[in-house]
Amino acid sequence: ETTLTQSPAFMSATPGDKVNISCKASQDIDDDMNWYQQKPGEAPIFIIQEATTLVPGIPPRFSGSGYGTDFTLTINNIESEDAAYYFCLQHDIFPYTFGQGTKLEIK
Amino acid sequence: QVQLVQSGAEVRKPGASVKVSCKASGYSFTTSALHWVRQAPGQSLEWMGWLSAGNAYTRYSQRFQGRVTISGDTSASTVYMELSSLRSEDTAVYYCARDEGNGMDVWGQGTTVTVSS
Numbered sequence: 001e002t003t004l005t006q007s008p009a010f011m012s013a014t015p016g017d018k019v020n021i022s023c024k025a026s027q028d029i030d031d032d033m034n035w036y037q038q039k040p041g042e043a044p045i046f047i048i049q050e051a052t053t054l055v056p057g058i059p060p061r062f063s064g065s066g067y068g069t070d071f072t073l074t075i076n077n078i079e080s081e082d083a084a085y086y087f088c089l090q091h092d093i094f095p096y097t098f099g100q101g102t103k104l105e106i107k
Numbered sequence: 108q109v110q111l112v113q114s115g116a117e118v119r120k121p122g123a124s125v126k127v128s129c130k131a132s133g134y135s136f137t138t139s140a141l142h143w144v145r146q147a148p149g150q151s152l153e154w155m156g157w158l159s160a161g162n163a164y165t166r167y168s169q170r171f172q173g174r175v176t177i178s179g180d181t182s183a184s185t186v187y188m189e190l191s192s193l194r195s196e197d198t199a200v201y202y203c204a205r206d207e208g209n210g211m212d213v214w215g216q217g218t219t220v221t222v223s224s
Contacts, residue, residue, distance in 0.1 A: 042216075044214050046211070096142070099151065100151045
């Protein structure tokens with residue numbers, strides 16, 4: 001099974017900040033990494049596909065980078081509405097696996 | 108628009124089974140796959156299995172092998188997930204999610220399954 005180690009588990013930011021969330025895979029998964037945003041009581045929203053491609057309709061302050069085993073979700077110019085839980089998913093190797101998630105708080 | 112609408116919350120006793128449905132609309136049902144994922148309270152997400160809607164091929168996580176069955180009804184554009192021999196640790200929100208080749212894109216609203224005696 002491919003383990004995804006996501007960090008940090010929790011972070012706090014101020015509007016206008018830039019934040020990075022890391023996801024490291026235990027084996028090479030090419031660019032088969034997606035990122036999601038989830039708010040309490042809601043279904044996850046797809047924000048980054050194939051490691052670097054912004055999903056249509058998602059604000060351009062979100063971006064993704066990485067290939068192979070190391071991946072990063074970056075949020076520039078953080079807004080209060082970005083307060084959420086973020087998680088990564090690898091869809092290269094069965095069983096598909098998720099990172100442990102990052103709770104982002106906006107001060 | 109693309110939508111996945113799941114059945115309502117369920118409460119079951121330990122040892123029982125539960126069957127959750129996921130009705131798709133707004134796209135061609137048979138050209139995609141549908142995953143089932145669960146999220147226990149305070150935990151990350153866990154992949155359970157998937158079904159290729161066009162040919163009914165299924166694949167399951169070994170963790171649930173033997174306890175989970177995913178099936179589909181193409182005439183109703185609906186996928187089902189049945190989990191048997193329920194235990195308290197199966198208390199979770201269960202999601203279906205569409206996959207058109209780039210991982211899960213659209214998710215259902217989630218179904219809460221509570222296992223309690």
